[in-house]
Amino acid sequence: MTASTTRCTAVAKSRKSRIAAVAAIAVAGSMLLTACGDQTESGTKEGGATAGSAAPLFSKLPAKIQKAGVIKVGTDATYAPMEFKEGANIVGVDPDVAAAMGKQLGVKFEFTSGTFDTLLGALPTGRTDIVMSSMTDTKARQEGLDDKGKKTGTGVDFVDYFSASTGILVKKGNPQGIKSLDDLCGKKLAVQRGTTYEQAAKDQSAKCEKDGKAKIAIEAFPTDAEAQTRVKAGGAVADLNDSPVAAYIAKTAGGGNDFEAIANKSDAGLFGIAVDKKNTELRDALKAALDAIIKDGTYKAALDKWGAGDGAVTEAKINGGS
Template identity: 30%
Template sequence: MKKWMLLVVAACVTFALTACGTSSSSADKKTLVMGTSADYPPFESKDGDKIVGFDVDLANALAKKTGHEIEVKDMDFNGLVTALKTNKVDIVLSGMTPTPKRKKQVDFSNVYYTAHNMIVTKKSSGIKSLDDLKGKTVGVQLGSIQEEKAKELTPDYNLKVENRNRISDLTEEIKAGRFDAAIIEDIVAEKYINKNEELVGYNLPKEPDEKAGSAIAFKKGSDLTEKFNKALEEMEKSGELEKLKEKWFGGETKK
């Protein structure tokens, strides 16, 4: 009888511990792990061993308002959604656009920044518009909306689309002559162009119904989504969000 009772108690304890483990959520954690790809200035980039940028400052501000702290983890952009789904990170801030495909896998906050795309190429390439890209090799970041855009343009412009994990890889391939151009988000492209005198950028024509923007990604059904959205709305109303944009983007934030 004693042995039977011990087995029952042990089973109850095991069940209770398991229940506690499964019922806990990211919303209960003090420190949230933020996944990002730190090759995307001014949103996120490395300053020595430290990761800095608009997304990092935004995450810290939102975390403070919701009672959390942030630990930033750098990884390839293409692996961020998987990292979120497999509990390797709790949130993703990485200039990520809430596309229909991504929305099937993760939840998103409201959009906090609206983006546009740019063609980046060598000054000596002769490429000055979309028409000049016909038959050219164009680089894009793997898993990005720019990759989707390039594939969308391929039938009409006969593009050869190549992808790389990092934006810095794209600019190096252009400089080495392996890519004719790359499609990169404009504000990010400008940061790389400013550091490379041989590069230049041209705005990619925007379709009337085309929407692109950055939002925070969460696990499906996460309690954090509503909390962070509320905090994000508070930052918009108070002007805190606009101050962060001015800090990292300068005056060209209202697009």
């Protein structure tokens, strides 16, 4: 939610991106595994889509994944409408886009939910093959750098699949009259820990101080749902999220009576599917699959289903973030 820790650019350029969930969705500490898509055994068809070795792009996959028939996906399923839990399933934009890609590749995408800020660390261990969790593609993540610029890992490659701007989530009625990030100076802000929005909040606070204004008091929580609760209770004036997530929360939480969302459309950033840098074969197969579903229309249909069509990209790019 905003960790996987929305799921941004320096305020803009430093984004989450990943971020968070509907207020009613609690983060589960246990791991949940669910398969997305309708792929069957090699050479068969289901739902009109070819599966297994007969699928158009099956041969592009690494042999290990061809044999397994599965791509293991790490996600933080607390970030509706991008990825969240509905009963025993993980649903949303990302699972639906992955399912469409799976039909091109002839394998299943199996999503496991975990804490956002641990997702990238699972890639080198092999516990997951990719991370697909509304994660903003940033140079720091590509290079394996922490928020202080210190090397913490080998970094990852991103296959960019979605564009989102910053969304500011405020209490219904916007009692503080928040219109932009500059209006947060001297106020208390809630964010999800480990997301690019936590860093964006720190950057904005430094800007406030440079402009002669009071710094922002930042409270970081393990989940975005907790940050939302803080805003709803009046303990913080706002929570930062990606624009489609903030809009979805405002529309659905409390029947639309709990929050309002303000979008800053000038700072759009890219979400990427993260892949271990050594796994270039898988990275390139994912790019080919994404380009294929963009071309055949199933990509846009998956976004439109969740009201996220404004974030559609026109082509797959590798490491297009800044």
